[in-house]
Each structure stands twice: as structure tokens, then as C-alpha cells.
Amino acid sequence: MANQARDAAIVGIHEYPLRVAPGRSAMQIKAESISKALEDSGLKYSDVDAIYDTNEGEGGGGLGMSHYLGLKPTVIDTTAVGGSSYEFQTAHALRDIRAGKANVAILSYGSVAASNRTPIGTGGGTGAGAPNWQGNMEDSFGQTLIANYAMVAHRHMHQYGTTSADLAEISVSTRLHATRNPDAVRAMQDLQFMGTGEISVQDVLDSRVIADPLHLLECCMVSDGGGALVIASAAAARGAKKKPVWILGTGEATKYRENGGDITVSAGAQSAPIAFGEAGVKPEELDLAMIYDSFTITVATILEDLGFCKKGEYKDFAKGNRFRFDSALKPALNTDGGGLSSNHPGMRGLFLLLESVRQLRGESSSQIANAQLAIAHGNGGFLGGNHTGGSVILARD
Amino acid sequence: MPNRPQPRFPEPNSQPFWEGAKRGELLYQQCNSCNGVVFYPRMLCTHCGSLDLAWKQSKGEGTVYTYSVVRQNRNPAFSDLGAYALAYIDLDEGFRMMSNVIGVADPTKDVSIGQRVKVEFEKQDSGDYPIPVFRPV
Numbered sequence A: 001m002a003n004q005a006r007d008a009a010i011v012g013i014h015e016y017p018l019r020v021a022p023g024r025s026a027m028q029i030k031a032e033s034i035s036k037a038l039e040d041s042g043l044k045y046s047d048v049d050a051i052y053d054t055n056e057g058e059g060g061g062g063l064g065m066s067h068y069l070g071l072k073p074t075v076i077d078t079t080a081v082g083g084s085s086y087e088f089q090t091a092h093a094l095r096d097i098r099a100g101k102a103n104v105a106i107l108s109y110g111s112v113a114a115s116n117r118t119p120i121g122t123g124g125g126t127g128a129g130a131p132n133w134q135g136n137m138e139d140s141f142g143q144t145l146i147a148n149y150a151m152v153a154h155r156h157m158h159q160y161g162t163t164s165a166d167l168a169e170i171s172v173s174t175r176l177h178a179t180r181n182p183d184a185v186r187a188m189q190d191l192q193f194m195g196t197g198e199i200s201v202q203d204v205l206d207s208r209v210i211a212d213p214l215h216l217l218e219c220c221m222v223s224d225g226g227g228a229l230v231i232a233s234a235a236a237a238r239g240a241k242k243k244p245v246w247i248l249g250t251g252e253a254t255k256y257r258e259n260g261g262d263i264t265v266s267a268g269a270q271s272a273p274i275a276f277g278e279a280g281v282k283p284e285e286l287d288l289a290m291i292y293d294s295f296t297i298t299v300a301t302i303l304e305d306l307g308f309c310k311k312g313e314y315k316d317f318a319k320g321n322r323f324r325f326d327s328a329l330k331p332a333l334n335t336d337g338g339g340l341s342s343n344h345p346g347m348r349g350l351f352l353l354l355e356s357v358r359q360l361r362g363e364s365s366s367q368i369a370n371a372q373l374a375i376a377h378g379n380g381g382f383l384g385g386n387h388t389g390g391s392v393i394l395a396r397d
Numbered sequence B: 001m002p003n004r005p006q007p008r009f010p011e012p013n014s015q016p017f018w019e020g021a022k023r024g025e026l027l028y029q030q031c032n033s034c035n036g037v038v039f040y041p042r043m044l045c046t047h048c049g050s051l052d053l054a055w056k057q058s059k060g061e062g063t064v065y066t067y068s069v070v071r072q073n074r075n076p077a078f079s080d081l082g083a084y085a086l087a088y089i090d091l092d093e094g095f096r097m098m099s100n101v102i103g104v105a106d107p108t109k110d111v112s113i114g115q116r117v118k119v120e121f122e123k124q125d126s127g128d129y130p131i132p133v134f135r136p137v
């Protein structure tokens, strides 16, 4: 039984529709998204009294956003912990609203990673920039972002017998969802995917290996994009145009390379129980899992860590097309098409929240029948190294 | 010679490690208060918070904890290497370091989890600090 606290809700959303947006800056994408998310909420620009910002792109953080928007918020939060920043910021907005410090909060994201040709997955190990204690122990070895995640995949396969075919189930269901989402189809076209239709497990296995054991079709796209959301107190939410989507519980955690540590366990194993406990919800009750799919292994690991199945049992859990939006088995997974096939400009955490809200409003392009409860779990950084886990559990009104 | 990125200084946490590498020594830290092993090098013990850390020399022998063979890296220092094995190595003294497994004919076939490896210090065109890499024993 979910808890009955209804203190803060997501009341406005906008996902920037383009994944290739030449001539736009990240700040412009953020500002346009904020304006449209506020329009979606029905709340006024002048109602905003809290800004949460990751300081991405040319953003400038909470200070720079305030200046650009011409607002003078009294809660300013520049939490920047990679792709899960938006789950962390949602947690902080709930906390700040409960404390009576904030009433209407905005979170935004903008990136032109595709137009800038940013090599997010295959850059890495540059050996450039200011000296630092961690870079000096890693930069000489040619670690790419993909290779770091691939090391988790190898260890997962070694410990539990997971196969590439098991991991490919994630790519297959996610792509199905993308084919139903017009923005995702356009994204794949604009980013010149080899094909934009459904794919099979064999297609994934036949795609080229980028870093063993991860194949091309197990890796997210690099797009432009962004979006925004509006979080309001219960009182402010009463003035919103649409039904609020309530924030029931949140959890935050970090993890990193540790001597003797288990690389197959993510920060989600720490953040999720906190969120589930606060929400008074069990994993098996959830209709939707929006999990950061930077790579297939990210999702497999996190499904286990969130408690949908036991550690190491992903390979059995994944069988039978269970992740589809129309599956009889809960939860459906990444129903917008995910980072794999819809939207990944570098930090996907915001989109996990946006699609959760669409599902709980009944607005998704792959709508789950009678969706009541969702989790958005962001993973920021390197799954096999420094990373964060942010869990947010959401409920329909 | 390989042309890998060099460590960059000033960086006082890791400088003793790299000076050790120049002497052919693989160094790690151990806490004088709780005997906990600390790696990567830093200022305090991650087990108990003590500032009383000692540098120790590893025998340089360990096992491959996990690895990935990198097929694509946009960095020229690595794109010229061809496919190479990135790995976490668990040293016998109880610390885990990132490195590469070298000296195999085909890294996609000849590297495996649990494989025993030993450190060697690979001289570089890129600078004075040799890079500690691991070869199967």
C-alpha cells in the first residue's frame, strides 16, 4: 500500500522534440522547454521560486539559469552528479517543498552533443585537463565510457552466466517502443541509424562490437535535446491544468571502484530501498520502470539492484518479451524508446521522469493500461567506476 | 614506443606512485592505524579516516577481475594500438587498479577473468613516466 503523503507533484513537462538541433544552444533548449513545461502546467512564470540546474552546456548552474530567465528564486540548487542529476534534484525539490522553502520548482536540461560531435562513449582517457588524483590513475589506460560499462558486463557474465542474447532483450523491447514514438523515429532518422524499424536479438548480436562484450545496438545514441519539468507543492498543484503526478519517495547514493568490491552491484542497490521504503511501495507493484539505458548492462544491473529480481537473476527475469508496454508481466521498461533508440544527449535522467509522467497521465505513445506507479532510476557517471544512483517513485493522482 | 597519456603534475596524491613507477616499483598505501589497504593513493585512510598512511611496495602479481577489449577509441594515443584490453587487476596485496593486459596475440581470445598477471613498466614516447601494465604469467 503506497503511502498517503501527497506533498509535491510533477505538474508540467516538456521534452524538446528534436534530437538534431543545429543552430540552437543548450540554454535556448532549456529556456524553450521551461516555457513550454510551465504552459503545460498552467502555472505562471512568476510562480517559480526554486531552480534546480546541473550546470551543463553553457548553463551556468542555478545562478546562470536565474540570470538567463530573469527570475529571483529563493531556492537555488546546482546538483550535478551526471545523468542522474534530475532524480537527485527531484529528491531535493520534494525535500525543499516539504520544508516549506519552495512552492514551484523548475528543472531543465539542454545539450547539443550531437551537433558538437561530442564523443561521449568513445572519447575517454584523454590525458588532458587539470591534474587530478583519479585521472592520474586511469588516463594512461585508454578507458572509454563504453569500455567501463563493458567491464561490468563481462564480470556479470562471469559471475552469473548472463549472455549477450539476454542483454539484447532490452534493446529489442526498447526499439519496439521507439517505433511507436514519432519523436524517436525522427531521432533515429536524423541521426542516420542504419534502420529505424524493430530489431531482433540476432540483429543486436550481429551488430559490431564496440568494446567487448557490448555491441553497437547495446549502446545509446548521442543526440541533441533537452526538456524541463515543473514540480509544485500540493497547494500549488491544485491550480495546475492537468492531474498531478505525485512524488512518493526518493533515494540517492554513490558508488565507485573499491578494492575487493563487486562491480556488478550499482549505487541503485543503496538508493532504491530508501525510495521504496519512503514510498511504501514494493517493486512488484510498479507498472513502469524507466531505467537509464546508457547500455544494456546498465539496465540489467539496475533491474536487479532495484529488486525486480535477485542479483544475478536478470537472465531468467528477462525472458519472454516481458519488457514491452503491452506485456502481462510488470513492469514495462523504457516505453519512450530509451536512450538506446529515442533520446540521449549525455544526461538522460530528465527523460526518465518525463516518460513516467506521460504514462501516469495516460499520454504515452506506448501507453500501459491503467498505469498507477512508476520508478525513474538514473545512473550518472561510470557504472564500473564512479557513479551515482537516483531513484524516484511516482504515482498517478 | 607507445605514446600513452602521461600522469600530470602537480598532483601530490599520486606523485609518489609515479615516482615509484620510474624506479620499477608498484606502490600502494596501507593504514598504520587499522592496516586497511588504500588505493588509489590519497590523503587519508578510507576505512578509518586516519591520516597515518605508509607507502608499501607490491609484488606486482594479481588476477584479472574484469576486462573489456576496446575496439574504438577516438584518442589517437589509443586508436593506433588496435584492439586492446582494458582491465581491473586485483593485486595480491588487496588493491584493485585499472590497467591493460598486454603481450597476448589476440586480446579478444587470450585475456580472461581470473587470469594470473604480473606488472611490467612500459616505457613511453610521451614522457618520462613508464606506465604499469600487466602480462599473463
Ligand SMILES: [Zn+2]
Pocket: B031, B032, B033, B034, B035, B036, B045, B046, B047, B048, B049, B050
Ligand atoms: Zn585506517
